[in-house]
Amino acid sequence: MDMKKGLSKIFLPDEESWLHHANPWSIWTRFATLPFIVLAVWSRVWLGWYCLIPIVILVVWVVVNPRLFAKPTSFDNWGAKAVLGERVYITDKDAASLEKHKLPILILNGLQTIGGLILIYGLWDLNIYLTLHGMSFVYLAKMWFLDRMVWLYEDSQ
Template sequence: MKLTQAAAATFGLDDDSWKRHANAWSVWTRMAGLAPILLPIYFRDTLGWWAAAPIAAGVIWMWINPHAFKPVHEPRSWAEKGIYGEKMYAADHSLAAEAHRPALRWLIAMAAAGAAIMVYGLVRVEAWPAVFGWALVFVSQLWQIDRFVAIYEEGLRRAAATTQS
């Protein structure tokens, strides 16, 4: 099973929940949802066990989020097209032009490096690596959505060309 398929299975994404996951509100609240989880981890010495409540709430929200919003049947916004492109890519990597695959691999590596730096900063309670690592993860996620938009739009062009011939 591919990584994208495994992630979709983890969040229980079937066709309907992919459409809900594509809702722009879902995308942006998910993107913003990491900071409220990280802040109580960083301030755990000050907050003590009270840090567990916002961390748990944030983790639960991230799990519920892909199912919480109205489904999108026809993507119009950048975020919606990105998630539809991600769904296409998760179903069949060959749908992505060869040029997108190395970029996606590099972006995943960038996110992994950012996550490692972020965890280091959180463990050591050092702000600059925690924030820098979070920023790398955030930017890589936005860039991945952008690549998935391109994959979605190329898929539409291919489908239109197929129906015209």
């Protein structure tokens, strides 16, 4: 089992979870969590070890979020297609529709990782510029990745 599939099993363990996560409320409230995580980690300066309280709350939120919202009445929107495309990418590695997407997805995952490393270093060093650049890099690469997932989903239909 690869890492992406393993993480998927933790956050979205079954088909029902994926369908619930395709709800726009689930997608965008989870997507908006990164700045709060950054702020929670940065708060170690003011809160010391008590910063773990908001960090744990946010991690629980990320795990629970896909199960909180009802299945959407329609899957005909960009966010739902992005989630369903990601499900195709993770669960059906041998799909013929995936072939032309493999290299761009690999590159985008690499870009997200680079942005994440910059973000982590910025948080560790309390460097606001690296933190903001890393977070921006992560968000831009993630949005591009999600757009690719929409394309993948539409190709698989």
